[in-house]
Amino acid sequence: MLYVDIPTLSEIRALIAARADACISIYVSTTPETQHIKASRIAFGNLAKAALQQLDNAGFDKRRRALLEDELARLGEDEEFWRLQARSLAVLATPEGVRTFRLATAISDMATVSDRFQLKPLLRAIAFPQHAFVIALSVNAVRLVEVFADSPPSVVRIPDLPKSAADATGRASVNDLTQNTRVANAEGRKILLRQYARQVDTALRAVLSERETPIILAATEPLDSIFRSISTYPSLLETGIATSPDRDSNEQLAQAARQVLDGHYAGEVDAAKALYKTRLGQRRATTDIDVAARAATMGAIQLLLVDLDRVLVGVVDENDGKVSLAPAPGAARYDVIDEIAGRAILSGAKFLAVRRADIPGEAALAAILRYPF
Secondary structure (H helix, E strand, C coil), X not given: CCCCCCXXXXXXXXXXXXXXXXXXXXXXXXXXXXXXXXXXXXXXXHHHHHHHHHXXXXXXXXXXXXXXXXXXXXXXXXXXXXXXXXXXXXXXXXXXXXXXXXXXXXXXXXXXXXXXXXXXXXXXXXXXXCCEEEEXXXXXXXXXXXXXXXXXXXXXXXXXXXXXXXXXXCCCCCCCHHHCHHHCCHHHHHHHHHHHHHHHHHHHHHHHCCCCCCEEEECCCCHHHHHHHHCCCCCECCCCECCCHHHCCHHHHHHHHHHHHHHHHHHHHHHHHHHHHHHHCCCCEECCHHHHHHHHHCCXXXXXXXXXXXXXXXXXXXXXXXXXXXXXXXXCCEEHHHHHHHHHHHCCCEEEECCXXXXXXXXXXXXXECCCX
């Protein structure tokens, strides 16, 4: 089982805005197989040492450094923490404390030090997570299946989830309408199914409420339309799995869900590329790093496409967004692309992580602007 805690958008915004005299960002590959986690713990320890060495090289305050070293050492020694892992781990530390996020997707090992966190790996996780929930809903049964990119799906246990439509309505069957003349027709059956769907929705809220994780509905009519009419989850995708889930295993549902996710993300990227082309003629689109940095600083970016594998080291001025590139990483510098993405997100811009080939001219980023700039 994967133990995943992908950050919410509100958490990401708080991390983007965070500043400290030392922000250590460590990303390390992990495994859900506890018997093989030792290598990850060793890698984490080595990355922590490398980050602390960067602070030493910069002449960082020794007392503040000792606080960081203690925090990282305690995390490395926490047996229970390391027992429950996913595919990768993000560790974001300051002398005041440590935040961790277990992620379902693999990430390259890295350790950076600056006055702000390196967040592009986390942005990748929330932009295209390949992580979803499937609500498998039929008259006969309901279950919530959690789907991951490269791990087996698992059923999420939900308290108070009705076993079936009959269980939710207190009837032997919602197809036997002779028990009550008020619902003794097809419209009456829909009333019962709506009652069932509402109970399912209420029970699921304990897990799904306030999540940005995509939610996919696997159901046939009329339950598909009925559930959508009463559900208010903003992450419920318009495209579902049009099948009776009673006949599908969790693996079959996961395979279908991944296809839905791929289509959903591909549609988002295609729409963004088309919008970029339109806005370019209106002077409301750019792939220029300097222009994008100024626009992000002024809150002018509406949509940002970023190649998360590209890194440009330097500094972006806090006031006017002027970019000053540097020849090499250091404690006083950071990833300029990461910083532009952060400022855009803080101003309400939508963010998409894409392949280099999906960005015009294979640039590092493409920004669609709110107004001519």
